[in-house]
Amino acid sequence: MDNLICQEVVSAYRELDASGRLRLMGTFCAHGDCSVLRHSLGVAYVGLYRCDERHLACDRRSLLVAALLHDYYLYDWHEDDRSHRLHGFRHPGCALRNAREDFSLDDREIDAIAHHMFPLTPQPPRYVEGRVLCMADKYCAIYEMSYAQPYEELYRMVCEETCASVDEREAGMASTDTHAAPWRRRRGTLPGTRASVIAFLLRHTLSTERAI
Numbered sequence: 253m254d255n256l257i258c259q260e261v262v263s264a265y266r267e268l269d270a271s272g273r274l275r276l277m278g279t280f281c282a283h284g285d286c287s288v289l290r291h292s293l294g295v296a297y298v299g300l301y302r303c304d305e306r307h308l309a310c311d312r313r314s315l316l317v318a319a320l321l322h323d324y325y326l327y328d329w330h331e332d333d334r335s336h337r338l339h340g341f342r343h344p345g346c347a348l349r350n351a352r353e354d355f356s357l358d359d360r361e362i363d364a365i366a367h368h369m370f371p372l373t374p375q376p377p378r379y380v381e382g383r384v385l386c387m388a389d390k391y392c393a394i395y396e397m398s399y400a401q402p403y404e405e406l407y408r409m410v411c412e413e414t415c416a417s418v419d420e421r422e423a424g425m426a427s428t429d430t431h432a433a434p435w436r437r438r439r440g441t442l443p444g445t446r447a448s449v450i451a452f453l454l455r456h457t458l459s460t461e462r463a464i
């Protein structure tokens with residue numbers, strides 16, 4: 253992974269972590285056995301990487317904030333609960349509500365969080381930050397279903413920078429592992445071929461994976 257981009261992500265996480273509930277995201281599962289926190293860090297990294305690669309004129313801070321908060325819904329969508337129905341359609345709104353409770357967001361950040369699930373949300377992102385986030389989110393979701401412990405280098409940097417003690421860090425990482433699917437614990441990778449095929453196609457069309 254690119255160390256400078258990792259440092260940018262860690263720095264943004266540290267700032268948001270000071271006044272928000274980002275650590276809670278480490279206890280909820282996103283895709284595969286990847287926590288929402290790890291997923292959000294990955295989306296922030298891939299988003300910045302794509303901006304640099306394509307020389308896109310984007311507000312890096314807005315992209316980082318939106319990426320780290322885009323799934324700030326703070327519940328386990330795998331639980332059988334009425335309020336979690338239609339999670340794919342409804343969680344951007346929930347994440348945005350939580351984020352606005354804890355942080356002051358600008359228009360680009362609000363737009364990117366609210367529309368990151370496009371085309372499930374009918375309106376596409378308006379700004380470049382949101383479009384980059386929308387693509388990075390989808391790429392990361394598929395990447396995470398195919399590989400155990402994604403973005404490990406970045407995740408460890410965040411843990412080392414922000415956790416008060418080794419115990420807390422280990423507890424945080426263990427809490428992620430409690431959501432590991434049984435097959436993931438046994439085999440380390442997703443069985444079947446569908447996710448692998450999709451990941452293979454994306455690897456060649458986006459050419460981002462080499463940076464992770």
Ligand SMILES: [Fe+2]
Nearest residue numbers: 322323343368
């Ligand atoms: Fe999301």
Ligand SMILES: [Fe+2]
Nearest residue numbers: 291322323389
């Ligand atoms: Fe996401």
